[in-house]
Each structure stands twice: as C-alpha cells, then as structure tokens.
Amino acid sequence: MQALGKRRWVIAEGYLPPSSTGETRQFVSHETACMLNTGDVPAQVSVTVFFADREPAGPYRLTVPPRRTVHMRFNDLKEPEPIPLDTDYASVIESDVPIVVQHTRLDSRQAALALMTTMAWSAE
Amino acid sequence: MQALGKRRWVIAEGYLPPSSTGETRQFVSHETACMLNTGDVPAQVSVTVFFADREPAGPYRLTVPPRRTVHMRFNDLKEPEPIPLDTDYASVIESDVPIVVQHTRLDSRQAALALMTTMAWSAE
C-alpha cells in the first residue's frame, strides 16, 4: 500500500496521571501516540516533547517498520530522559516518510478508568 | 444528497479490550468504525488491519448502502480472520465512493464504562 499520512504531527495535550487503579500494563494510567506506517519502507521517527516551564526534551527516536503500527507509550520513553508524571506537556512527531498519528490517554486514577482519543494535527 | 467524504480513511489506534462488565451487546467492550454513505449508490468498502509484529490482515469487505450508516464493530469481523483481543492494531478503510468514517471505543473492563471517539484521518 502507498505510504499514507503526513511527515509531521502535533499533539498539544499531554499528561501522565501519577497514579492508577490496577497494576498490570493494561490498567496503568498512560498516554500513547499510535503511529501507522502503511508504506513499504521503515519510518524513522523523532519525537520532541515540550513543557510549560523548561526547554523541550528529545529527540526520542524510534522506527515504525513497513506495514506496521507502533503504539508508543510516553510513559516508556527513557532516552534521553523520562517524561515526568503529573506534568503538562505537548509533543511534535516527525517522520522521514508519511505516517498517521493518533493520541490516546487511559486514566485509571479513580475506580473506573477514563479514555480519550483524537487524531493528532497534521502539519503541512 | 451528494456523496460526502473521502475514499480513504486511516485509524491509527485500535485495541479490543479482552473483558467486559455486562454481557449484552451494548455493554461488551468493543471498537467501531462508523461509516456514513450520504450518496445514492452503494459504497463497496475494504478494511485492512495492521499490527505491531505481523503482516496486515484483510481485506475485510462490506457494503454501505446508499443513504445509510453502518457502525462496523471490529469485534464482529470474521473473514478472512478475526481480530485478536488485547492486541494493538490500526486500520485503513477504502471505499469506491466517498464516505465519512468515525472511530469509537467502548471499554467496560472496569465497573463503569469508558468511551472515546474521533473522526478518522482522511487521506487525500
């Protein structure tokens, strides 16, 4: 399939809840950038994370293989530095080939989880 | 009415929760691609499902009749193969005539259900 999408995406919301109801990976509060590479070559992706009161962190680098999706958890980012919990952030996701990016949060701080999602904004 | 929409849509998020609170069809955890065909001819739709670690599944084929909406549950897909539960996926939805696609998840794993929705991303 043709490589669908854009090379640059923006997510203005970002927040990792500092607590959870449930200890398994499925129920820990988290935020995800779901990336889809429909094309036939690997997508080299670079994520920059912006904050309210300090210079941006990153770039965080990952690869989305051809014809694969990667649901990247911001909680899992380690290099060059982890994203702090309970802190407002935002992100820009850049790829060398077109991809599509969707943003999701699962918040299980209270006794029943909450979900939200939106397509990221595709910069031209 | 004119056929509104686009011929190709992308949903980068996808996840079928493996459990539910409630046994009726309304309360079983599910994910839906809501498709609307406002035009006067049937839309022949083909869905391709992408994964993190294997080649894509599909195409899944369905028809959206003229002036009708189909709220297709990914849980209901059977041919050529069912979508596994508790597994990250993504999807591309292609139609021979313009349609509009919106993505929704109902997650009832915990004691009160959670919902999320977004318009799919319309490829050009």
Place this chain on the structure above:
Amino acid sequence: MQALGKRRWVIAEGYLPPSSTGETRQFVSHETACMLNTGDVPAQVSVTVFFADREPAGPYRLTVPPRRTVHMRFNDLKEPEPIPLDTDYASVIESDVPIVVQHTRLDSRQAALALMTTMAWSAE
C-alpha cells in the same frame, strides 16, 4: 468577527443510550451537536439523520443566532420525528453561512458517566 467554519459537516457516529444514572437534564444520557456561529447574521441550519436500515429522517431545522452557540441535543429533536433510542445513526448538518460543529456524547448508563467528543468532519 468573521463567520468562521464551513457550511456542511458530517458526524458518522450517533447513538442515544436508552438509560441513565441520574434524572436531571445534566445527567440524562445524551448526544449533542455543538454549533458556533461567529458571524453577524443568523445561521439557518438543517440536520439530516441517517440510519442503518431506513431512509433518512429530517430535515430538522434550527437557527444559530449571530455570535451565539447552540448545543443541540439529538434527544430533543421532535419535528418531523424523534430520534429513536438505542439505535445507530449518523448526521449531516448544513448551514447557509459558515459555522463550526463539534459532537459530544454523555453516557450515564452505568454508575459513573462517560464522555466522548470530536470535531465533526467538514465537507468541502
């Protein structure tokens, strides 16, 4: 302010939950099309509702006054006919001047409410 937006919007998802936890208007399960008219003349709006297995209903007519927002509940539509509960639907919203439309559902069937929202899709 200039009239911002588009003249035609599409919402592919639609479902009025048939039950609620809470009896006040705020907590009854409902679905809303939030419309904003930033311009200086009234927006004459026409809503058409599509179903899975019958011809579309409508048009439902309303006015969004200049510099006003109307959060129209699909539950409140009466003429030419109410929208049935527990039934999949979709909608097209047409206006004679540009408006912006956002779709929201509040679902209080279970003990804690769930919310979802997305911008509608703006047809060109």
Place this chain on the structure above:
Amino acid sequence: MQALGKRRWVIAEGYLPPSSTGETRQFVSHETACMLNTGDVPAQVSVTVFFADREPAGPYRLTVPPRRTVHMRFNDLKEPEPIPLDTDYASVIESDVPIVVQHTRLDSRQAALALMTTMAWSAE
C-alpha cells in the same frame, strides 16, 4: 523548530461541570485549551468566549512563550470576567503566530472521572 499550526482555532463545545469528586486541582472538573507554540517568538493569544443567550465575553489574553505549551483552564479565566459554571459556551482562539490547540474536559461530578479530547478546528 518552525512555528507549526494555525493562527485561529475554534472549539464549539464548552461546559464547566458545576461539581466535582475530589478537591485537588487535578480532580476538580475542568476544561482546558492546550496550546503549543513550537516557534522561537512568543505567541500573543486572545480568547473569545461565546454563549447561547448573550454577547461574547473577552478577549482573554495570554502569552505562550517560545517552545512552550500552556494548558489553559477555562475555569481559571478571570479578566474581563469568569466563565460561569453549568453553562453552554464555545470559544475562538486567535494568535499572532501559528500555534496548535487541543481541547480537553475532565468531568468528576460522578464517582469516577470522565475525559474527552479533540483537536480544535483550525480556521484558514
């Protein structure tokens, strides 16, 4: 990084829930416009709030510093007037340089919080 985004964004939904479960800032019901300025000069932002039955309020003014995100709570707006609770509203966000805007609500009126989010609509 280049200044990504648009200069004018619209959010048609708006509602500040009048009650909360939890008293800390994190759990008080609120609505946020998350703004990201990826560029190298400050973004001077002006927010206008529209209602169902009165003239618009504002402009509310704030600055998003270069390479920073501001998650602005509508609950926090004070000048020229606070946004009333339990009242339908909508908003237009204008900036002198490109920014990206995403809309989120956290509703904790009932015993487990609900979340919703969407990218705002970027006017051309």
